[in-house]
Amino acid sequence: MPKPSIAVIGSGFGGLAAVIELKRRGYHDIVVIEKGDDVGGVWRENTYPGAACDVPSPFYSFSFEPNPRWPKRFSEQPAILDYMRAVADKYDVRRHIRFGSEVLAARFDDATGRWTVELSDGSGPTESIEVDILVPAVGQLSRPAYPTIDGIDTFAGESFHSAQWRHDIDLTGKRVAVIGTGASAIQFVPAIQPQVASMTIFQRSAPYIIPRPDRTFSQLHHRVFERLPVTQLAERGTWYGLVEGLSIAWVYAQPLAAAIRGISRAHMVRQTRKKPGLFEKVWPDYPVGCKRILFSSNYLPALTRPNVELTNQPITKVTPTGLVTADGAEHEVDVIIYGTGFKATEFLAPISITGSGGRDLHQEWAQGAHAYYGMSVPGFPNMQIMYGPNTNTGGGSIIYFLEAQAKHLGDFVAHHEAVGAPVAVKAEVERAHDARIQERLAGSVWSQCTSWYRNADGRVTTNWPLLGVQYQREVRYDANDYEVVS
Numbered sequence: 294m295p296k297p298s299i300a301v302i303g304s305g306f307g308g309l310a311a312v313i314e315l316k317r318r319g320y321h322d323i324v325v326i327e328k329g330d331d332v333g334g335v336w337r338e339n340t341y342p343g344a345a346c347d348v349p350s351p352f353y354s355f356s357f358e359p360n361p362r363w364p365k366r367f368s369e370q371p372a373i374l375d376y377m378r379a380v381a382d383k384y385d386v387r388r389h390i391r392f393g394s395e396v397l398a399a400r401f402d403d404a405t406g407r408w409t410v411e412l413s414d415g416s417g418p419t420e421s422i423e424v425d426i427l428v429p430a431v432g433q434l435s436r437p438a439y440p441t442i443d444g445i446d447t448f449a450g451e452s453f454h455s456a457q458w459r460h461d462i463d464l465t466g467k468r469v470a471v472i473g474t475g476a477s478a479i480q481f482v483p484a485i486q487p488q489v490a491s492m493t494i495f496q497r498s499a500p501y502i503i504p505r506p507d508r509t510f511s512q513l514h515h516r517v518f519e520r521l522p523v524t525q526l527a528e529r530g531t532w533y534g535l536v537e538g539l540s541i542a543w544v545y546a547q548p549l550a551a552a553i554r555g556i557s558r559a560h561m562v563r564q565t566r567k568k569p570g571l572f573e574k575v576w577p578d579y580p581v582g583c584k585r586i587l588f589s590s591n592y593l594p595a596l597t598r599p600n601v602e603l604t605n606q607p608i609t610k611v612t613p614t615g616l617v618t619a620d621g622a623e624h625e626v627d628v629i630i631y632g633t634g635f636k637a638t639e640f641l642a643p644i645s646i647t648g649s650g651g652r653d654l655h656q657e658w659a660q661g662a663h664a665y666y667g668m669s670v671p672g673f674p675n676m677q678i679m680y681g682p683n684t685n686t687g688g689g690s691i692i693y694f695l696e697a698q699a700k701h702l703g704d705f706v707a708h709h710e711a712v713g714a715p716v717a718v719k720a721e722v723e724r725a726h727d728a729r730i731q732e733r734l735a736g737s738v739w740s741q742c743t744s745w746y747r748n749a750d751g752r753v754t755t756n757w758p759l760l761g762v763q764y765q766r767e768v769r770y771d772a773n774d775y776e777v778v779s
């Protein structure tokens with residue numbers, strides 16, 4: 294019997310992890326459909342000034358591909374993208390990729406037991422291909438979200454989202470509005486503050502911020518990492534332990550969470566001292582850990598500069614010349630930058646996915662996305678999702694989770710190959726898994742505030758509620774959880 298053919302959608306870290314693992318196991322009939330023009334996913338798209346990872350590079354990288362030459366501990370976007378390109382080249386992944394091709398729809402055919410995948414070149418449907426196995430690896434943070442504000446389209450100046458940075462717009466001497474104070478905004482605000490004439494930051498909800506222990510890795514570091522790989526392993530292990538400690542704090546140890554809150558408070562008090570009244574504006578009013586805690590040592594100092602103003606007033610409308618807030622103040626600006634995050638809970642949108650018996654995936658997920666370890670959905674045979682529902686982490690490295698998922702995928706493909714028929718997760722197994730996850734989440738810190746972890750109904754659909762190591766152990770493949778679909 295020929296080896297199964299596999300279509301992977303996306304060539305971010307998830308797609309790369311999947312393809313490398315499948316090739317390692319001898320599966321080479323792989324096509325990767327990528328709508329962008331390069332590998333990289335979010336690291337190809339997010340080119341805003343100051344873009345960098347929040348988890349130190351020695352841990353935010355593949356365990357099987359350590360990079361002794363990271364320029365910094367928290368590497369910036371160009372270095373991460375270079376790393377991904379180098380990994381794609383080394384493992385000969387590009388050969389499999391069709392760049393500039395977008396998946397519009399995928400349909401499982403009960404008669405043939407195969408998936409038909411419809412492609413577009415951006416201007417409309419072009420062709421369809423047939424494969425045995427479908428692996429959506431489209432990420433949780435690949436579709437920018439804009440707020441709904443009256444008059445948003447009437448603004449006469451320039452406006453753009455941080456994930457679609459307009460490098461052609463010179464911000465020098467401009468009056469800039471920044472909407473949002475999440476993970477992206479706290480990176481680009483200090484990067485552009487010295488350049489702009491004035492900046493008004495519109496904050497809906499303040500993040501907890503803790504110091505960012507960044508450092509530039511010197512030539513000496515690089516030499517030591519290269520010659521004594523165990524030193525880099527130690528750096529990776531240390532950061533693994535520290536970020537897993539964050540998850541321990543949120544999941545199991547309230548006193549530890551309280552200690553992190555204390556560290557954050559001391560840091561934020563110290564960094565806002567120069568501007569009276571600023572601390573009161575930026576100190577969060579929800580339980581620590583409920584939203585992703587952010588590492589930054591330069592955001593708050595930027596807010597103390599004379600050309601920066603932060604307002605907590607809700608925006609009531611956008612006008613041709615700026616924004617109006619609930620207190621009636623009119624803020625005239627030249628440029629609006631949306632640091633408003635992503636449509637994280639709209640998993641796999643806008644791709645239309647039809648499973649066995651004509652089931653529509655988005656209808657199945659109308660009350661919120663769910664899948665067995667974020668990967669398998671009953672009624673959708675031969676489909677394995679990377680970075681699917683409830684596989685995001687409140688503190689750790691997504692890449693660690695993706696590697697565990699790639700192994701599960703590899704075992705799944707082997708299972709399918711052995712039985713020679715489509716395989717799907719058992720409905721009762723997925724139901725029990727989801728019930729357990731949701732019960733755990735209901736009592737968790739993530740259910741205590743609104744955030745991108747929750748959908749409109751308040752269900753936490755993005756986050757894994759336990760430690761990374763527990764995910765890695767539990768997601769190991771168990772053929773008993775699956776059934777052959779005839």
Ligand SMILES: Cc1cc2nc3c(=O)[nH]c(=O)nc-3n(C[C@H](O)[C@H](O)[C@H](O)COP(=O)(O)OP(=O)(O)OC[C@H]3O[C@@H](n4cnc5c(N)ncnc54)[C@H](O)[C@@H]3O)c2cc1C
Pocket residue numbers: 302303304305306307308326327328329332333334335336339344345346347348353394395396397430431432433434435477644679680689690691692
């Ligand atoms: C600015 C930023 C910083 C981050 N920092 C960290 C961090 O420090 N630590 C951490 O753990 N995580 C971080 N993340 C989360 C990040 O999303 C994951 O770490 C990881 O990169 C996800 O990889 P992915 O391959 O699953 O998704 P993505 O990187 O989003 O890649 C998905 C790919 O699928 C393609 N695609 C989507 N739809 C289609 C379609 N229909 N057809 C064809 N192609 C399609 C996209 O073009 C994209 O290339 C960050 C995210 C952002 C946005």
